[in-house]
Amino acid sequence: xxxxxxxxxxxxxxxxxxxxxxxxxxxxxxxxxxxxxxxxxxxxxxxxxxxxxxxxxxxxxxxxxxxxxxxxxxxxxxxxxxxxxxxxxxxxxxxxxxxxxxxxxxxxxxxxxxxxxxxxxxxxxxxxxxxxxxxxxxxxxxxxxxxxxxxxxxxxxxxxxxxxxxxxxxxxxxxxxxxxxxxxxxxxxxxxxxxxxxxxxxxxxxxxxxxxxxxxxxxxxxxxxxxxxxxxxxxxxxxxx
Ligand SMILES: NC(=O)c1ccc[n+]([C@@H]2O[C@H](COP(=O)([O-])OP(=O)(O)OC[C@H]3O[C@@H](n4cnc5c(N)ncnc54)[C@H](OP(=O)(O)O)[C@@H]3O)[C@@H](O)[C@H]2O)c1
Numbered sequence: 001x002x003x004x005x006x007x008x009x010x011x012x013x014x015x016x017x018x019x020x021x022x023x024x025x026x027x028x029x030x031x032x033x034x035x036x037x038x039x040x041x042x043x044x045x046x047x048x049x050x051x052x053x054x055x056x057x058x059x060x061x062x063x064x065x066x067x068x069x070x071x072x073x074x075x076x077x078x079x080x081x082x083x084x085x086x087x088x089x090x091x092x093x094x095x096x097x098x099x100x101x102x103x104x105x106x107x108x109x110x111x112x113x114x115x116x117x118x119x120x121x122x123x124x125x126x127x128x129x130x131x132x133x134x135x136x137x138x139x140x141x142x143x144x145x146x147x148x149x150x151x152x153x154x155x156x157x158x159x160x161x162x163x164x165x166x167x168x169x170x171x172x173x174x175x176x177x178x179x180x181x182x183x184x185x186x187x188x189x190x191x192x193x194x195x196x197x198x199x200x201x202x203x204x205x206x207x208x209x210x211x212x213x214x215x216x217x218x219x220x221x222x223x224x225x226x227x228x229x230x231x232x233x234x235x236x237x238x239x240x241x
Contacts, residue, residue: 002026002027002028003026003027003028003077003078003128003220003222004027004028004030004069004070004073004074004075004076004077004078005019005022005027005028005029005030005076005077005078005079005080005220006029006030006031006032006066006069006076006078006079006080006113006117007019007022007029007030007031007032007080007082008032008056008079008080008081008082008083008109008113009032009033009034009056009082009083009084010029010030010031010032010033010049010051010080010082011031011032011033011036011039011040011043011044011051012033012036012039012040012043012182012183013182013183013184013209014082014132014177014180014182014209014212014213015031015080015082015083016031016043016209017208017209017210017212017213018080018082018209018212018213018216018217019031019043019047019049020047020049020213021210021213021214021216021217022078022080022213022216022217022220023047023048023049024217025217025220025221027077027078027220028073028074029049029050030049030050030051030052030069030072030073031043031049031050031051031052032051032052032053032054032056032065032083033051033052033053033083034053034054034055034056034083035053037053040053050069050072050073052065052068052069055105056081056083056105056108056109056112056113057101057104057105057108057109057112058112059111059112059115062109062112062113062115062116063116066113066116066117070120075120075124076117076120076121077121077124077126077127077128078127078128078129078130078220079113079114079117079127079128079129079130080130080132080216080220081109081110081113081114081129081130081131081132081154082132083105083106083109084105084106084132084134084184085101085102085105085106086102086144086147086184086187087099087101087102087146087147088143088144088147088187089143090142090143091143091145094145094146098146099145099146102146102147102150103146103149103150105150106147106150106151106154107149107150107153107154107157110131110154110157111157114129114157114161117129118165118170121165121168121169121170122165122168122170125168125169126169126170127165127168127169127170127171128170128171128219128220128224129158129161129165129170129171129172129173130172130173130174130175130216130219130220131154131155131157131158131172131173131174131175132154132174132175132177132212132216133151133152133154133155133158133174133175133176133231134147134148134151134176134177135176135177135178135179135233135235135238135239136148136151137150137151137152137153137154137155137176138151138152138155138176138231138233138239138241139239151176154174155174155176155231158172158173158174158229158231159229162228162229163229165228166228169225171219171224171225171227171228171229172228172229173219173227173228173229173230173231173232174230174231174232175212175215175216175219175231175232175234176231176232176233176234176235177207177212177234177235178201178206178207178233178234178235178236178238178239179197179201179206179207179235179238180206180207180208180209180211180212181206181207181208181209182209185206200238201235201236201237201238202236202237202238203236203237203238204236205236207234207235207236211234212234215232215234219232
């Protein structure tokens with residue numbers, strides 16, 4: 001059976017790898033994005049995966065966007081909450097705006113998206129929700145009080161919803177990537193990357209987006225139904241919980 005999947009932030013970075021991995025697994029995929037039309041158009045041209053633009057921090061936009069995807073493709077079976085941003089600053093310099101933007105996208109986005117597919121999944125007695133959290137939600141990170149708080153919140157959200165969805169055939173799992181080679185990493189200065197980050201990773205390298213996508217594909221499969229409420233760590237042994 002071909003499953004319908006939404007991947008937020010699915011047009012580039014880790015999300016693009018997730019979209020194509022689910023497509024390769026036989027899913028019909030819709031990838032959402034926030035504003036980078038050029039990347040989204042190139043992604044659709046390359047993969048045939050439809051892209052949809054809205055802000056996951058906006059509840060009404062999520063409701064309308066999901067309704068459009070369901071009209072185009074059918075009821076959503078799989079939701080991957082991957083869209084995320086960073087707005088780093090040491091706490092004493094962090095603005096309310098930096099705090100709010102990250103909470104709106106990285107935490108409220110999960111509510112806004114999941115709330116709009118949850119009822120349908122419950123009715124159809126099947127669902128897969130996969131939340132992309134972060135190593136920094138597990139261990140905290142200097143200058144990321146906003147990001148770490150949101151990503152830790154994603155894990156609590158995952159564990160609670162897993163218990164609520166289990167009887168309805170819905171699984172809810174989180175993945176905590178370590179440092180992955182995407183544009184998000186390009187904001188980190190070379191000196192910090194080489195002298196601070198890489199020495200902390202026993203694997204001696206950044207992860208690749210495809211390595212996160214492999215985890216998502218596993219959790220999204222029909223036969224992963226007993227894997228529920230878990231936090232999958234994919235970080236090259238950098239931080240072990
Ligand atoms: N890269 C890492 O090392 C790393 C490590 C741990 C966790 N993560 C998490 O993994 C996820 C993907 O990260 P990435 O590195 O692939 O990021 P990325 O390359 O910066 O891509 C982010 C994607 O999310 C979309 N997006 C951002 N804000 C959005 C919003 N408000 N509404 C809808 N879409 C939005 C972007 O859309 P546009 O293309 O339109 O901008 C883009 O498609 C994030 O949740 C991130 O926190 C990443």
